[in-house]
Amino acid sequence: MNYELLEHTADAKFRAYGKNKEAAFANAVKGMTAIITDPEKLAKDREFPVTVTADDNKKLLFDFLDQILFLMDTEHFVPAEADVRIEGNTLTAALRGDDVKKVGGNLKAVTYSEMEITQQDGQWMLQVVVDI
Amino acid sequence: MNEKPVLDVVKVNDFVYKIEPTGKMNVPVKIFADENLVKKMQQDSSLQQACNVASMPGIVGESIVMSDAHQGYGYCIGGVAAFDMEEGIISPGGIGFDQNCGVRLLTTNLTKEQVEGKKSELLEKIYKACPVGVGVDGVRITPDEMKEVMVQGAKWAVANGYGSKDDLEHCEAGGCLPEADPKHVPDRALHRGKRQLGTVGAGNHFVELQVVDEVYSEVAEKFGLQKGNVVVMIHCGSRGFGHQVCSDYIRMIEDAYPNIVASLPDKNLIYAPLKSELAKKFWGAMNAAANFAFCNRHILGHNVRQAFIELFPDCSVETVYDVCHNIAKRETHVVNGEQKELMVHRKGATRAFPAGSEDIPEAYRAIGQPVLIPGSMGTSSWVLVGEKGSLEQSFGSTAHGAGRMMSRMKAKKDFPADDVRADLAKKGIQIKAATLKGISEEAPGAYKDVDEVIAVSDSAGIARKVARLVPIGVIKG
Numbered sequence: 255m256n257y258e259l260l261e262h263t264a265d266a267k268f269r270a271y272g273k274n275k276e277a278a279f280a281n282a283v284k285g286m287t288a289i290i291t292d293p294e295k296l297a298k299d300r301e302f303p304v305t306v307t308a309d310d311n312k313k314l315l316f317d318f319l320d321q322i323l324f325l326m327d328t329e330h331f332v333p334a335e336a337d338v339r340i341e342g343n344t345l346t347a348a349l350r351g352d353d354v355k356k357v358g359g360n361l362k363a364v365t366y367s368e369m370e371i372t373q374q375d376g377q378w379m380l381q382v383v384v385d386i
Numbered sequence: 387m388n389e390k391p392v393l394d395v396v397k398v399n400d401f402v403y404k405i406e407p408t409g410k411m412n413v414p415v416k417i418f419a420d421e422n423l424v425k426k427m428q429q430d431s432s433l434q435q436a437c438n439v440a441s442m443p444g445i446v447g448e449s450i451v452m453s454d455a456h457q458g459y460g461y462c463i464g465g466v467a468a469f470d471m472e473e474g475i476i477s478p479g480g481i482g483f484d485q486n487c488g489v490r491l492l493t494t495n496l497t498k499e500q501v502e503g504k505k506s507e508l509l510e511k512i513y514k515a516c517p518v519g520v521g522v523d524g525v526r527i528t529p530d531e532m533k534e535v536m537v538q539g540a541k542w543a544v545a546n547g548y549g550s551k552d553d554l555e556h557c558e559a560g561g562c563l564p565e566a567d568p569k570h571v572p573d574r575a576l577h578r579g580k581r582q583l584g585t586v587g588a589g590n591h592f593v594e595l596q597v598v599d600e601v602y603s604e605v606a607e608k609f610g611l612q613k614g615n616v617v618v619m620i621h622c623g624s625r626g627f628g629h630q631v632c633s634d635y636i637r638m639i640e641d642a643y644p645n646i647v648a649s650l651p652d653k654n655l656i657y658a659p660l661k662s663e664l665a666k667k668f669w670g671a672m673n674a675a676a677n678f679a680f681c682n683r684h685i686l687g688h689n690v691r692q693a694f695i696e697l698f699p700d701c702s703v704e705t706v707y708d709v710c711h712n713i714a715k716r717e718t719h720v721v722n723g724e725q726k727e728l729m730v731h732r733k734g735a736t737r738a739f740p741a742g743s744e745d746i747p748e749a750y751r752a753i754g755q756p757v758l759i760p761g762s763m764g765t766s767s768w769v770l771v772g773e774k775g776s777l778e779q780s781f782g783s784t785a786h787g788a789g790r791m792m793s794r795m796k797a798k799k800d801f802p803a804d805d806v807r808a809d810l811a812k813k814g815i816q817i818k819a820a821t822l823k824g825i826s827e828e829a830p831g832a833y834k835d836v837d838e839v840i841a842v843s844d845s846a847g848i849a850r851k852v853a854r855l856v857p858i859g860v861i862k863g
Contacts, residue, residue: 259795262793263790263791264456264458264790265458265459266794266795290823312653316637320633320637324577324578324626327520327578327626328578328581328626330520330521354520355520355521357520358820358823359588359821359823360519360520360587362589362629363483363632363633364633365459365460365479365654366459366460366652366656367459369653385484386589386794
């Protein structure tokens with residue numbers, strides 16, 4: 255499983271998985287998009303690069319997803335997939351996706367509430383609650 | 387999931403419950419609820435979240451939970467917390483990502499019967515004039531104009547041809563908070579907001595045509611509410627602008643105060659000490675976002691009025707009031723018999739000042755502040771009036787809505803959009819939505835009963851019933 259959506263009374267929660275940190279962060283992009291639409295059904299003809307730097311994993315995840323919400327409002331872009339590279343404190347990603355106008359649904363903000371990042375038996379798990 | 391600790395919730399009277407301080411809590415938690423509502427709150431983390439807030443530095447009086455409360459991120463939604471100006475804090479999460487999310491209510495002199503025949507046409511016009519959903523553009527403004535909006539709030543709109551001074555005089559704070567400081571607003575917030583002024587957004591935000599279904603006191607007339615007449619309720623906030631202010635300041639505070647973060651049970655409770663430079667900067671930015679929201683609702687109100695006038699050239703459309711329900715305000719309250727200036731955080735809570743308060747517009751000073759409470763889609767919304775008990779019990783606050791009780795995921799499964807639309811049609815409610823899933827997610831069955839939420843507020847003496855409004859048309863994202 256790459257990601258799953260979880261129940262949350264007021265907002266939306268997802269988990270993303272990966273065999274390494276890069277793969278888990280890339281799946282988090284799909285997990286967040288899945289809150290508003292099926293990422294597999296989106297076109298991938300728009301591309302945006304993202305670079306964020308932060309001194310721990312949770313901050314990195316927060317900043318990465320926050321930058322995606324920024325692109326959603328400013329470029330009307332919704333990502334379907336991402337290639338992610340992480341070197342030291344810096345994450346570089348190539349996002350490919352579609353026009354958000356085609357899907358609708360709004361994501362307001364990434365939150366730290368219930369955020370979890372775990373690594374066990376070679377499997378990474380990221381959990382995020384998104385304010386919607 | 388972590389096991390939920392059992393909280394000792396004690397009944398004070400039929401409408402108030404309490405949790406006495408234990409462990410790190412500095413003050414008790416006070417809960418406005420009846421037996422049924424308090425049971426629902428115990429099913430999620432709302433009350434644990436309120437206990438976490440009770441343990442924050444400088445909190446004064448009680449950590450307050452309103453009758454519509456549900457679990458949020460860090461703080462519960464439907465909470466009030468007041469902090470000492472010396473020892474206390476300010477917290478972006480304690481206000482909410484949608485800073486100055488709020489409600490504006492307009493009255494018309496048209497009856498339901500007059501509007502019914504042209505309802506579809508009217509909804510179509512309003513839908514065009516009030517963009518909903520994502521990826522839609524509002525009023526085009528230059529960076530210089532954006533600065534003016536941040537400082538002037540709804541006053542900017544009036545100066546630029548939207549609405550009237552009379553609208554401004556019927557707004558919380560006159561639609562403009564004076565301590566906004568654009569230089570502390572992050573660039574990313576400006577970019578995110580620059581295409582969004584005059585847009586509704588998605589989620590639970592809406593523009594609704596409603597009818598005054600029942601009036602409960604003579605105050606209704608003073609608010610311009612007449613039984614059988616059509617009114618319009620607008621629910622939205624500061625859009626991406628406010629969300630980005632909140633997100634960016636959470637990160638700035640996190641980097642500046644790693645020790646505070648380490649001490650928190652939930653990182654989303656993050657705060658800056660009120661005396662700090664960062665708190666001052668956030669205060670300037672938050673007020674700028676709040677002004678953006680006031681201006682946003684004002685422009686939407688103007689556009690709604692124009693839509694009415696196109697179809698009913700002789701009608702009059704007046705603003706009743708505009709309230710914030712996600713905000714921090716510097717206010718003076720009586721604590722232990724002494725007047726004290728406090729930083730009052732209302733996250734999903736509405737100010738409910740009684741008659742005589744200087745913070746109420748002159749038109750309502752002898753009556754009390756109008757309190758606007760939107761229900762869920764298809765159910766009633768309410769107008770209340772602030773009562774004296776609010777100053778004694780809840781730092782002048784009451785609830786803000788119905789309060790969700792079901793996740794959007796479950797709602798999508800349980801309430802297919804076509805069924806919801808058909809059910810609403812049976813009740814005479816027409817819906818125009820940007821997406822089908824928006825209809826499912828906001829289905830009335832996903833929310834608590836707003837009438838029950840209001841009854842608690844009324845019985846506890848914090849805000850009294852004035853009028854019940856029922857929808858006849860809904861526009862949403």
